[in-house]
Amino acid sequence: MCIDCGCSTDPGSLHHHDHKHDEKTSRTIRVEEDLLAKNNRLAANNRIRFAAGQLLVLNLVSSPGSGKTSVLERTLSDLKDKIDFAVLEGDQQTSNDADRIAATGVPVKQINTGTGCHLDAHMVGHGVDDFDLPATDILMIENVGNLVCPASFDLGEDHKVVVLSVTEGEDKPLKYPQMFQAAELMLINKIDLLPYLRFDLQQCKAFARQVNPRIEIIELSCHSGEGMTAWYDWLHAGIERKRMQA
Amino acid sequence: MHELSLTQSIVELAIEHAHRENAVAIRSITVEIGALSGVSADAVEFAFDVCSRGTMADGARLEVLHIAGRGRCLECHGESELETLTYTCPRCGSLALETVQGQEMKFTEMEID
Numbered sequence: 001m002c003i004d005c006g007c008s009t010d011p012g013s014l015h016h017h018d019h020k021h022d023e024k025t026s027r028t029i030r031v032e033e034d035l036l037a038k039n040n041r042l043a044a045n046n047r048i049r050f051a052a053g054q055l056l057v058l059n060l061v062s063s064p065g066s067g068k069t070s071v072l073e074r075t076l077s078d079l080k081d082k083i084d085f086a087v088l089e090g091d092q093q094t095s096n097d098a099d100r101i102a103a104t105g106v107p108v109k110q111i112n113t114g115t116g117c118h119l120d121a122h123m124v125g126h127g128v129d130d131f132d133l134p135a136t137d138i139l140m141i142e143n144v145g146n147l148v149c150p151a152s153f154d155l156g157e158d159h160k161v162v163v164l165s166v167t168e169g170e171d172k173p174l175k176y177p178q179m180f181q182a183a184e185l186m187l188i189n190k191i192d193l194l195p196y197l198r199f200d201l202q203q204c205k206a207f208a209r210q211v212n213p214r215i216e217i218i219e220l221s222c223h224s225g226e227g228m229t230a231w232y233d234w235l236h237a238g239i240e241r242k243r244m245q246a
Numbered sequence: 247m248h249e250l251s252l253t254q255s256i257v258e259l260a261i262e263h264a265h266r267e268n269a270v271a272i273r274s275i276t277v278e279i280g281a282l283s284g285v286s287a288d289a290v291e292f293a294f295d296v297c298s299r300g301t302m303a304d305g306a307r308l309e310v311l312h313i314a315g316r317g318r319c320l321e322c323h324g325e326s327e328l329e330t331l332t333y334t335c336p337r338c339g340s341l342a343l344e345t346v347q348g349q350e351m352k353f354t355e356m357e358i359d
Contacts, residue, residue: 026273028357031263035252035277035351118248149248152284177331178284181345206341211331213320213342 039153042121046128046156053133054246056238057141059155061179062163063172064145067189067222069097071163071231072140074222076104079232083239086131088141090119097142107131118149121156137239147176158238159184166190166197170204177211185216187231192221249289250297252351256290256308257297259353264302269358274307276355281315281329282348306356315348 034040050057060068069089076085087108089097098110111119111127124141131139141157143150151160162183164172167190173180180186186208194201201219208215218234220227256277264272279287287310294308315328321340326333328348334341 025359026357027359028355029263029267030355031259031353032355033259033353035255035259035353038255038258116251118251120251148284152248152252178282181331210334210341213344 036152036154039121042125043154043156046121046125049125049128049133050139050156050158053136054242055133055136055139056235056242057139057155057157057159058238059141059143059150059157059160060163061143061147061150061160061183062145062165063147063168066145066163066165066168068142068145068163069100071187071189071220071222072142073100073104074225074228075231075235076101076106078228079235080104080106083235084135084137086128086133086136086139088119088124088127088139090123090142090144092116092144107136113144117144117146118153119143119155120153124155138235147172147179151176151178151182158242161185161187163187163189164204166193166199166201166204170200171207173204173208173211180208180211180215183212183215185218185234188217188219190221190223191219191226192224249285250293252285253290253293253297256294256353257301257303260303260306260356261301263356264358267358271359272303272306273357273359274309275303275353275357276309276311278311278313278350278352278354280313280348280350282331282345283351285351287312311354313348313350316346317343318346319343 062068085106087101087106089101089108089110090113091097092113095110098108101108109127109130111123141155160183162179164186166188205217208217218227218230220231256275260272260275279285290310291308298304298306316325317328317333318325319335319338319340320342322335322338324337326336333343335343
């Protein structure tokens with residue numbers, strides 16, 4: 001099961017109705033398996049590989065157009081001399097985002113999910129095959145732009161980072177609580193546009209904390225550069241924690 | 247529509263266990279879906295027909311059991327029922343609750359011949 005549309009490739013045998021269903025032969029068996037068990041096993045494998053390389057791994061999630069790729073571009077350009085990055089780009093189609101990241105000189109790989117609405121642990125496991133993981137400090141995984149499905153799929157990351165831009169409306173955390181509950185950090189992007197919008201920043205933060213009391217929040221603009229230092233400090237602290245754990 | 251991937255997992259698990267038990271047919275499959283799991287039971291039921299077609303699970307009855315959500319208040323430590331992830335504690339009004347039940351998405355049992 002690599003992508004959602006793999007149903008027709010199912011290896012299961014055909015169910016021929018040339019037998020009679022006899023009540024006496026029927027029996028019930030307990031299974032008790034998590035539906036995400038397979039993905040979770042692969043995610044655990046990824047986590048072991050990442051831990052061996054002392055990598056900080058972030059799963060960036062948001063709706064389409066929040067500025068994930070732009071935040072990444074600015075971050076890589078500003079920090080690539082101090083931190084060794086690698087980037088996985090998830091989109092349904094095109095290599096546009098990977099091309100933008102490649103222009104910064106950082107190793108990048110595009111994963112096209114086709115009809116798939118999220119990255120899964122299997123895609124990520126193969127996606128990092130070409131990276132020199134021990135020589136990498138931070139692996140950034142930019143998930144498919146979607147505030148629903150990626151919340152359920154563990155990729156083996158250390159943290160989910162949800163990006164919300166101020167052009168989207170402050171109630172997104174209430175509308176898509178699963179994602180905001182799964183994230184450790186929320187980046188509120190495009191704050192340079194606040195003077196032109198009716199976006200209630202305090203209300204947005206209160207909504208996010210209502211869904212996830214522990215969520216950390218950084219306000220920034222990757223365009224003006226405001227707030228980027230707080231995000232960079234957060235990244236440096238994350239790398240430091242990884243080194244302490246080793 | 248991540249329900250399609252999850253339903254595919256249901257069909258794969260069913261066939262795997264049926265083979266292990268030397269079953270000749272799968273009659274029914276029971277799964278538990280929590281109210282706070284982010285999974286729509288309707289979408290799973292819809293996807294099941296497509297995902298099971300042509301497999302050993304084709305024609306099996308899918309039973310989806312709804313598991314209610316429960317939360318614990320981080321302030322007063324009281325437990326309460328919750329059907330969504332956005333809530334306030336009915337006892338003390340605090341906004342800080344943690345989920346204790348309702349995140350389940352589990353294949354519980356199946357009936358085979």
